[in-house]
Amino acid sequence: MNIGIIGLGYVGLITGVGFASLGNKVIGVDIDNNKINKINTGETPIYEQGLEEKLKEVNDNFRATTNINDLKDSEIIFVCVGTPSKEDGSIDLKYVRRAAEDISKILGSYRVIVIKSTVIPGTTESLIKILEKNDKKVGEDFGLAMNPEFLKEGSSLKDFFEPDRIVIGSYDEKSKEILAELYKDFNCPKLFANIKTAEMIKYASNSFLGTKISFINEIGNICKKLGIDVYAIAEGIGYDKRIGREFLNAGIGFGGSCFPKDIKALIAKSNEIGHEPKLLQEIIKINEKQPLKKIEFLKKHIPNLKGKEIGILGLAFKPETDDVRESRAIPIVKELLKEEVIIKAYDPKAIGNFKKLFPQIKYCSPEEILNSEAILILTNWKEFENLDYRKNIVIDGRGILKAKEAKIYEGICW
Ligand code: UDX
Numbered sequence: 429m430n431i432g433i434i435g436l437g438y439v440g441l442i443t444g445v446g447f448a449s450l451g452n453k454v455i456g457v458d459i460d461n462n463k464i465n466k467i468n469t470g471e472t473p474i475y476e477q478g479l480e481e482k483l484k485e486v487n488d489n490f491r492a493t494t495n496i497n498d499l500k501d502s503e504i505i506f507v508c509v510g511t512p513s514k515e516d517g518s519i520d521l522k523y524v525r526r527a528a529e530d531i532s533k534i535l536g537s538y539r540v541i542v543i544k545s546t547v548i549p550g551t552t553e554s555l556i557k558i559l560e561k562n563d564k565k566v567g568e569d570f571g572l573a574m575n576p577e578f579l580k581e582g583s584s585l586k587d588f589f590e591p592d593r594i595v596i597g598s599y600d601e602k603s604k605e606i607l608a609e610l611y612k613d614f615n616c617p618k619l620f621a622n623i624k625t626a627e628m629i630k631y632a633s634n635s636f637l638g639t640k641i642s643f644i645n646e647i648g649n650i651c652k653k654l655g656i657d658v659y660a661i662a663e664g665i666g667y668d669k670r671i672g673r674e675f676l677n678a679g680i681g682f683g684g685s686c687f688p689k690d691i692k693a694l695i696a697k698s699n700e701i702g703h704e705p706k707l708l709q710e711i712i713k714i715n716e717k718q719p720l721k722k723i724e725f726l727k728k729h730i731p732n733l734k735g736k737e738i739g740i741l742g743l744a745f746k747p748e749t750d751d752v753r754e755s756r757a758i759p760i761v762k763e764l765l766k767e768e769v770i771i772k773a774y775d776p777k778a779i780g781n782f783k784k785l786f787p788q789i790k791y792c793s794p795e796e797i798l799n800s801e802a803i804l805i806l807t808n809w810k811e812f813e814n815l816d817y818r819k820n821i822v823i824d825g826r827g828i829l830k831a832k833e834a835k836i837y838e839g840i841c842w
Contacts, residue, residue, distance in 0.1 A: 429447075429452045429453070429503050429504060429609075429610060430452070430453050430455075430501050430502050430503050430504075431444070431447050431452050431453065431454045431455070431502055431503070431504050431505075431506065431610075432454075432455050432456075432457065432498075432499035432502030432504070432505040432506070433454060433455070433456040433457065433505075433506045433508055434457050434458075434496070434499075434505065434506070434507050434508060434509060434527045434530070434531070435457075435458060435507065435508040435509035435510065435523070435527070435545070436456045436457070436458040436460075436463060436464075436467065436473075436492060436508075437474075437508065437509075437510060438474060438476070438579070438581060438584065438685075439508045439544060439545070439577050439579060440456060440458070440506070440508030440509075440544075441456070441467070441472070441473075441474070441479070442476070442479070442579055442584045442585060442588050443506055443508060443544060443577065443588065444456045444490055444506075445479065445482050445483055445486055445490060445585075446585065446588035446589065447610075448486035448489035448490035449482060449485060449486045449489070450613070451489070452489065452610075453489055454486075454489060454490045454491070455490075455491050455492075455493060455498050455499060455502065456490065456491070456492045456493070457492075457493055457494065457495070457496050457498065457499060458492065458494065459494060460494075461494055463492070464492045464493060464494055467483065467492040468491065468492050470483055470484045470487070471483075474750070474751075475749065475750040475777050476581065476582070476584055476585065476749070477582060477583065477585065477748060478585045478586075479585060482585060496530045496531075496533075496534060497534060499531075499534060500534050500536060502539060503539050503540070503606065504539065504540045504542060504606060504607070504610065505531060505539060505540070505541050505542065506542045506544045506575075507524060507527045507528075507531075507541065507542065507543045507544060507545055508544045508545055508577075509523035509524055509526075509527050509545055510523055510545070511523065511524060511545050511546055511547055511689075511693075512689065513689045513692055513693065516696060517692035517693065517695060517696045518692075518693060518696035518697070518700075519547065519548050519551075519689075519693040519696070519697075521547065521551060523545075524543065524545055524547060524551065524555065525555065525558060528541075528555040528558040528559050529558055529561075531559060532558060532559050532560070532561045532562050532564070533562065535559070535562060535564045535569060535570055538568075538569060538570060538571065538602070539570055539571070540570070540571035540572070540573055540602075540603045540606050540607065541555075541559060541570055541571065541572050541573070542572075542573045542574070542575050542603075542607065543555070543573070543574045543575070544574075544575055544576065544577055546576065546577075546630050546631070546634075546686065546690055547574075547627055548627065548631070548693055548694070548697045549624045549627040549628045549631070549697075550624060550627070551627065552572065552573075552574045552597075552623045552627060553572075553599070553623055553624070555572075556572065559572070566599060566600070567599060567600040571598070571599065571600050571602050571603030571606065572598070572599040572600065572603060572623070573596060573597060573598040573599065573603040573604070573607055573623070573626075574596075574597040574598075574623045574626040574627055575594070575595065575596050575597070575607065575626065576595055576626060576627070576629060576630035576633075577630075578591060578592065578593075578630075578633065581684065581685075581746070581748075581749045581751055582746065582747065582748030582749045583748070589614075590616070591614065591616050592616060592617075593616050593617045593618065593619060594611050594614055594616060594617075594618045594619070595618075595619045595621065595626050595629050595630075596608070596611075596618065596619070596620050596621070596626065597620075597621045597622055597623040597624070597625055597626025597627065598620070598622075598623065599623055604620055608620075630690070631690055631693070631694045634686055634687055634690040634691065635690070635691050635694060635708060635711070637675050637682075637687065638682055638687045638691050638711050638712075638715070639707070639711055640674075640675040640676060641675055641676075641677075641681065641682045641687075641715070642681070642682075642710070642711040642714040642715055642718075643676075644658065644662060644675075644676045644677070644678045644841075645678050645679070645681060645714055645715075645718050645841060646714055647661060647678070647841075648661075648678035648679075648840070648841025648842065649721070649841060651841055651842065652839070652840070652841050652842065656842075657839075657842040658678045658841045658842050659677075659678070659827060659842060662676040662677065662678065677808075677826075677827065678827075678840070678841040678842070679718075679808075679825050679826045679827065679840060679841070680718050680719045680721070680722060680756040680760075680806060680825035680826070680840060681714070681715040681716075681718035681719055681756050682715055682745075682756075683745030683746070683753065683754040683755045683756050683758075684745045684746065684751065684753060684754055684755075685751065685753040685754065687754075688712070688715070688754045689754070691708055691711060691712055692712060694708060695708050695709060695712070716759070718756070718840075719756040719759045719760050719825070720759065720760075720763060721840050722760050722804055722806075722823055722825055722840065723760070723763050723764070723767070725823045725838045725840065726738070726802060726804065726821075726823050728838070729802065729821050729823075729836055729838070730801065730802060730821070733764070733767040733768070733769050734767060734768045734769070735768060735769075735770065736769055736770065736801055736802070737769075737770045737772060737799075737800045737801055738764060738769050738770070738771055738772070738800055738801065738802050738803070738804065739772045739773070739774070739796075739797035739798070739799075739800030739802070739803040739804070739820075740757065740760070740761070740771060740772070740773040740774070740797070740803070740804050740806060741774055741775075741794065741797055741803060741804070741805045741806065741807070741809075741812055741815075742757065742774075742775055742805060742806040742807025742808070742809055742812070742826070743755060743757045743773055743774075743775035743778040743779065743781075743782040743806065743807065744757075744775055744777060744778035744781075744807050744809075745757075745807075746807060746808075747807055747808055747809045747810065748777075749777065749778070750777040750778045750780065750781055751778070751781070752778050752781045752782050752785065755778075755782075755806075755807075756806060756825070757773075757782070757806045757807070758785065760804065760806065761773075761786055761789065765786075765788075765789075770790070771789040771790065772789070772790045772791075772792050772796060772797055772800055773789055773790070773791055773792070773797075774791065774792060774793060774794050774796075774797050775807065775809070776809055776811060779791045794811070794812075794815055798815060798816065798817070798819070798820060800820070801820075801821065802820065802821040802822070802823065803817065803820050803821070803822045803823070803831075803834075804822075804823050804825065805822065805823070805824045805825055805826055805828050805831060806825050806826065807826060808826035808827065808828060812828050812830070812831070813828060813829060813830045814830070815830065815831075816833075817830065817831045817833055817834040817835075817837075818833055818834065818835060819835055820834050820835055820836075821834065821835060821836040821838075822834035822836070822837050822838070823838045823840070824837065824838065824839050824840065825840045827839065827842070
């Protein structure tokens, strides 16, 4: 099939490369010229496992451009632009609306417009009046659908090819049929629904995962005071099939471009329609307090932090990515700077991105970090299991086993 993708961020690029590698002809559009040039020379603008190799492999089937007119022959157009938060936490739809404006100008023969960006229920259908601007009618001249993504950074290519499920919300029968055909070789449950339901499934999914994390952090904070290791609790409850062991790793909370933003957007929407979402609000509150526990435990061992050299291991919001968006390292570094600490930091992939936010701290090798008086572990990169912590005070936020050999070891919830 001829597929167009608008927005070549994580989601758009993975989706485009994924469909191209399945034999479709894909054209990706983005406004960022640098990004387009990189992609067309086989370089990925982001670090993602296996992506560079895949991009080179699909050379004939995938092309990037800044010209939306190149999507004139696309039978399916996926909208994968960002949906950031506004100041008040509500969703900012300006990129999605701009994409709809652009698409309205190139509509010709029937094609399906598919929103893949995470959007609050009601958004996709609200785009109809923009898409219909040039006398084209939804359901007749073009189709409309919503197909949320569930890609995890770091394993997103694998998630693309082996999803747990595929959700397709469609306005018209023809859109549903075309998307069913596109996904026919994917071996997983496929859910067909209306558009609003598909939009909400994505929010409910991310909110539930966030709930699991804040829940286990709450239990972990209680465990810490009782001298219990919360990881043993996670194991004990995780065997219950109704609960499941995944996403019960206690620590300093969740970050990334999705969970905090999506849960806040659902809170804002809920308030707007007259329901106070108390549980969702607490999930965010717990998540915002959790990283600050690091400082509390650090002060237990070094009461006056001013002028002390503190090492940080891990800046990415999770391992296997260079992404620092909403990383829990951000509030921790801010707090340490307030205390006038000398910060030395290391991350295998994310130093470049973190430096843009905090150019004033020192970035160095893990060996140099081990010379600091105390070390804070903020991301569970595998290589942190190979360091020798025996001379250090370690405040561990992610459950690194080797760190338990430290001179003084303090787990955040254990
Ligand atoms: C998430 C969803 O998993 C994905 O389905 C959706 O499409 C986008 O958002 P991602 O942001 O890549 O994916 O990260 P994920 O692996 O889900 O982790 C999010 C955060 O939760 C990370 O900061 C991670 O460290 C934290 N986390 C995860 C925990 O603190 N404990 C856990 O047990 C699991």
